[in-house]
Amino acid sequence: MARVIVNLPASAKRGEIIEIRTLAGHSMETGFRRTQLGELVPRDIINRFVCTYNGAEVFRADLHPAIAANPLIVFTTVATESGTLEFRWTGDNGFSATHTASISVV
Amino acid sequence: MRIVFFVLAFFPPALSAEIPLAERRSGYEFMSRETRAMQDDEATGPAALWLLDGEALWVRQAGESARSCADCHKDMKGVAVRYPAVHSSRLVNLDQRINICRLEQQKAPALQLEGRELLALSAYVGRQSRGMPIEVPVDAKTRPHLDAGRAAFQRRQGQLNLSCAQCHDRHWGGSLAGNPIPQAHPTGYPLYRLEWQSLGSLQRRLRNCMIGVRAEPYAYGAPEYVELEYFLMWRARGMKLETPAVRP
Numbered sequence: 001m002a003r004v005i006v007n008l009p010a011s012a013k014r015g016e017i018i019e020i021r022t023l024a025g026h027s028m029e030t031g032f033r034r035t036q037l038g039e040l041v042p043r044d045i046i047n048r049f050v051c052t053y054n055g056a057e058v059f060r061a062d063l064h065p066a067i068a069a070n071p072l073i074v075f076t077t078v079a080t081e082s083g084t085l086e087f088r089w090t091g092d093n094g095f096s097a098t099h100t101a102s103i104s105v106v
Numbered sequence: 107m108r109i110v111f112f113v114l115a116f117f118p119p120a121l122s123a124e125i126p127l128a129e130r131r132s133g134y135e136f137m138s139r140e141t142r143a144m145q146d147d148e149a150t151g152p153a154a155l156w157l158l159d160g161e162a163l164w165v166r167q168a169g170e171s172a173r174s175c176a177d178c179h180k181d182m183k184g185v186a187v188r189y190p191a192v193h194s195s196r197l198v199n200l201d202q203r204i205n206i207c208r209l210e211q212q213k214a215p216a217l218q219l220e221g222r223e224l225l226a227l228s229a230y231v232g233r234q235s236r237g238m239p240i241e242v243p244v245d246a247k248t249r250p251h252l253d254a255g256r257a258a259f260q261r262r263q264g265q266l267n268l269s270c271a272q273c274h275d276r277h278w279g280g281s282l283a284g285n286p287i288p289q290a291h292p293t294g295y296p297l298y299r300l301e302w303q304s305l306g307s308l309q310r311r312l313r314n315c316m317i318g319v320r321a322e323p324y325a326y327g328a329p330e331y332v333e334l335e336y337f338l339m340w341r342a343r344g345m346k347l348e349t350p351a352v353r354p
Contacts, residue, residue: 003155003158003159005149005150005154005155005158007149007150021147021149021150022150023150023151023152023154023155025155027303028303068300068303069303070152070155070303072150072152
């Protein structure tokens with residue numbers, strides 16, 4: 001169950017800097033841990049997070065092992081015009097989650 | 107005989123020096139600024155993922171009855187602060203009470219203790235009592251459970267021969283391996299523990315402490331755990347519920 005939470009203001013003034021908070025539910029298994037029988041637990045992490053604002057990329061992050069489970073990514077962008085923001089997380093084992101949010105800029 | 111005398115002189119048995127009511131502090135107050143910020147961030151705190159799952163499970167039909175929790179229960183405000191409680195002559199915690207409802211009312215299989223779904227449901231129910239004072243009722247029927255829980259709290263156990271009270275009543279505020287020793291008030295369970303990278307119940311936390319003193323932990327759902335939970339909730343009476351909290 002890919003579960004994500006995105007929190008951003010519903011509206012903003014033009015040119016205002018807005019804070020966007022994103023949380024993705026993911027175990028972020030590092031690939032370095034072993035079971036009690038000594039077998040390596042295969043790596044299973046989110047590799048990349050991308051945010052686009054009306055189609056233009058405004059933020060991107062590469063994620064690596066040793067980033068905590070359920071990664072919280074907080075970033076800012078400038079509210080330029082009304083439209084939609086799209087968030088996409090992709091990772092190992094075909095993990096993919098998307099979320100869209102709209103903002104009205106006045 | 108003389109040896110026994112000397113041992114007792116240097117290591118007196120734990121006296122029941124309980125923390126005065128006014129000096130009790132939630133584990134929140136022992137946390138770093140950053141960890142507090144995680145708990146205060148309700149919308150995007152890590153426990154929010156479980157709350158969403160819990161909300162979805164609450165309205166999902168289950169079992170032969172094809173009824174959801176929401177079909178019978180409207181508001182669960184004030185419920186979590188009253189558990190553990192006696193249900194048909196057995197002391198049960200909130201997780202076990204949810205499972206009783208599933209078995210008896212929904213005619214659905216019980217959820218696995220400490221499993222993601224049960225934690226999500228109990229966090230969702232607990233969240234509705236956030237900010238309310240803990241108030242587990244004590245009466246003649248539950249008094250033996252309270253006494254058993256208190257005895258367990260004060261009983262030395264494990265290879266390290268430590269009781270809960272030795273750390274949490276007498277040495278709170280000190281540090282253990284660099285970490286502050288809190289007073290052990292169960293004000294925010296189920297909670298997101300950074301060490302677990304997950305939500306977990308009070309029983310999981312008790313299990314951690316028991317392994318810490320090298321005692322053999324009980325199985326999840328064991329009556330010994332529930333009695334200890336009951337005592338701890340009574341010990342934290344009047345303190346505000348923080349469910350779902352965040353702890354380091």
